[in-house]
Amino acid sequence: MQKLYHTALCVCIVLIATGCSDNESKLHQARLVAFGTLVDISTWGVDDDVAEQAVAAVESTFNKIDHTWHAWHPSDLTQIDTQLAKGEQVELDADKIAFFKKAMRLADASGELFNPAIGKLIALWGFNQDDRPQGPPPDPAAITSLLALHPSMDDLIITDTTLKSSNPAVRFDFGGYAKGYAIDQAMAVLRARGIDNAIINAGGDLRAIGVHGDRPWRIGIRHPRNPGIIASVETSGDESVFTSGTYERFFEYDGVTYHHIIDPRDGYPAKHTLSVTIIYDDAATADTAATALVVAGPELWQKTAAQMGITQVMLIDDQLTVYMTPAMAKRIHFEIDPPPKVIIGDVS
Amino acid sequence: MTRADFLVAMLALGMLPLLYNRYWEEPVEGEDAEIMAGDDKKLKVSLNTNRRLNIEGPLGTSVLEVQDSRIRFVSSPCRGKQCIHSGWLQNTGDFAACLPNHISVTVRGNNRHYDAINF
Amino acid sequence: MSSDARQITINPTREDYRIAWLTALAITIHIVESALPSPVPGIKPGLANVITIVVLLMYGWPTAAWVAMLRVVVGSLVIGTFLTPTFVLSFSGAVASITVLGIGSLLPGKGLGPIGYSLLAAMAHMATQFTVAYLLFIPHPGLFKLLPVLMTASVVFGIVSGLVVSAIMNRIR
Numbered sequence: 001m002q003k004l005y006h007t008a009l010c011v012c013i014v015l016i017a018t019g020c021s022d023n024e025s026k027l028h029q030a031r032l033v034a035f036g037t038l039v040d041i042s043t044w045g046v047d048d049d050v051a052e053q054a055v056a057a058v059e060s061t062f063n064k065i066d067h068t069w070h071a072w073h074p075s076d077l078t079q080i081d082t083q084l085a086k087g088e089q090v091e092l093d094a095d096k097i098a099f100f101k102k103a104m105r106l107a108d109a110s111g112e113l114f115n116p117a118i119g120k121l122i123a124l125w126g127f128n129q130d131d132r133p134q135g136p137p138p139d140p141a142a143i144t145s146l147l148a149l150h151p152s153m154d155d156l157i158i159t160d161t162t163l164k165s166s167n168p169a170v171r172f173d174f175g176g177y178a179k180g181y182a183i184d185q186a187m188a189v190l191r192a193r194g195i196d197n198a199i200i201n202a203g204g205d206l207r208a209i210g211v212h213g214d215r216p217w218r219i220g221i222r223h224p225r226n227p228g229i230i231a232s233v234e235t236s237g238d239e240s241v242f243t244s245g246t247y248e249r250f251f252e253y254d255g256v257t258y259h260h261i262i263d264p265r266d267g268y269p270a271k272h273t274l275s276v277t278i279i280y281d282d283a284a285t286a287d288t289a290a291t292a293l294v295v296a297g298p299e300l301w302q303k304t305a306a307q308m309g310i311t312q313v314m315l316i317d318d319q320l321t322v323y324m325t326p327a328m329a330k331r332i333h334f335e336i337d338p339p340p341k342v343i344i345g346d347v348s
Numbered sequence: 349m350t351r352a353d354f355l356v357a358m359l360a361l362g363m364l365p366l367l368y369n370r371y372w373e374e375p376v377e378g379e380d381a382e383i384m385a386g387d388d389k390k391l392k393v394s395l396n397t398n399r400r401l402n403i404e405g406p407l408g409t410s411v412l413e414v415q416d417s418r419i420r421f422v423s424s425p426c427r428g429k430q431c432i433h434s435g436w437l438q439n440t441g442d443f444a445a446c447l448p449n450h451i452s453v454t455v456r457g458n459n460r461h462y463d464a465i466n467f
Numbered sequence: 468m469s470s471d472a473r474q475i476t477i478n479p480t481r482e483d484y485r486i487a488w489l490t491a492l493a494i495t496i497h498i499v500e501s502a503l504p505s506p507v508p509g510i511k512p513g514l515a516n517v518i519t520i521v522v523l524l525m526y527g528w529p530t531a532a533w534v535a536m537l538r539v540v541v542g543s544l545v546i547g548t549f550l551t552p553t554f555v556l557s558f559s560g561a562v563a564s565i566t567v568l569g570i571g572s573l574l575p576g577k578g579l580g581p582i583g584y585s586l587l588a589a590m591a592h593m594a595t596q597f598t599v600a601y602l603l604f605i606p607h608p609g610l611f612k613l614l615p616v617l618m619t620a621s622v623v624f625g626i627v628s629g630l631v632v633s634a635i636m637n638r639i640r
Contacts, residue, residue, distance in 0.1 A: 042463060201464040212463055220462035232462060243466040277466065337380065337392045352574055353583035353629075360586055360622045367615040384607050433504065443609035447552055447600070454609030 030055040034062035035179050037203045044197040044212050054193045058186040065182040071173040072128045081172055084165040091162055100158055102284060103177055107153040109308045110292035115264040117151040119171030127260045135253030143267035179205045180287025204243040207283045208235040224274035224316050229335045240283040244290035245275035261294045270295040272317050279312035298323060306347040381419045384452045395419060405449030424449055490534045493518035497542035516564055516588045517628045521635055528572050532565045552604055556596045563595035564588040582629030589625030593617055
């Protein structure tokens, strides 16, 4: 009897001790600047010092990738641009080859709506700088002549160690891919440190693994026009949620707005779409898909998504009509009242 | 006080912090209110627009008022009027109910609700 | 109907008087308690449990169960809430309390004293009332925000009523 009471007493003390420990203290949140944007990293379930060291490792991963692949600051990429434009063949390490190969695959799958070889076109519009472009928009003739040169990832000749281009008009701008790639690498860093529950969020580019304690991670998706959230999603397992919005980078000139997602087919900012949200496992694919689908717009989004193997898409057009796949409709929870007009379209 | 009494008291006290941790979140000024009528009808109402709402229940109509980002029961066909006595609901998680008329109101959160925001 | 009608004479003992008196007291407390405000209408701290536990300690569990049931049913008839949601809550709270008290009375050795019984009864009472309110009347996640407060109140009431029971028992002995 004594023993029973003593054991029970110990159990009580343990219960009190665990009850008094703060559930939320298992959540660690950090913020850093990388890729020219704010990156939020949340981890759950690990001690603060483990989390802090992991965040530092992620920061250095991001910086390394940013320095390697930056489209306009002097980087390995700008060096490659110069050499390729001269017709030279460059030797690259395995990581860089893998980076290019994946980008080429995705560009192809997107029907070239994602075309990272149009760096010159992006520069024409002034989006190849840190500050907002002032305008005016480029001369139509300049756009036409650039398009005629047809820079594309198809112009690349790649082996396991070398890269060459058959088109001097090719210049790389991996916005819409590099961040996704970086987030994939960063998540691997977290996992390698034993962190199984985390979010890496670079603005509209996010990958989440695990859960927030006893509930899933909850992601809010910004309304493309108004302040506030239009919809939310709960992640499950390991997935990426990427939103590309035309409101992210733009300039106004003479009352007209020009945004940064250029349609490679006509050289002008993509029309009709305000934003696209994709859910997919790996971040690099989600990033390029989100970009490509903004260009695809309400007409082509289904076909393009199917080609890229994406099944969870939400596209919001400039009338604030929401286009979704059935799979996405199951996951999206609208946070506005009244809910928007929704058109369901399948991608099979 | 017997040994058993002491144990029960310890258990009771130990359980309380667990409950607070589980069910209490930081109060934040809410953005919209969720009204439930009966089991199935769920209404979401923005707290940004001042207005009055008539909600039907088995006993009749309960009237709710939204003003200055807050919401409250103004009138209700129940006897105790506890719902009205709950006063203004303002912060995330604030809650009032008219039990006899099967109507409940809770204030839902803003950004704190989300772990991350896709911009 | 039978020609051999037998008269049954009931001679109330002193014990019967006492139990009746205690039951009436419990009912009165129940009625008074119904006038108290509460964050969730219908959920009450269960002060009338004091009587139930005194009866338990003096006359055993079956009598206590009987008194508790009488209290809830008669009390609600008097107030006029019989078979209403309020009644359902009181009733389920009372059932839970007496069940827990019954289990508690089975403990070996010295077992539970007034405080232990009161605490257990109060917590069972509140937890059950909350569950019933949630399942039947307000299936709304927002209700859980009140749970920690309600349970704290039940723990406080449990200890207080336990002390009251102790005091009463000391006076009676």
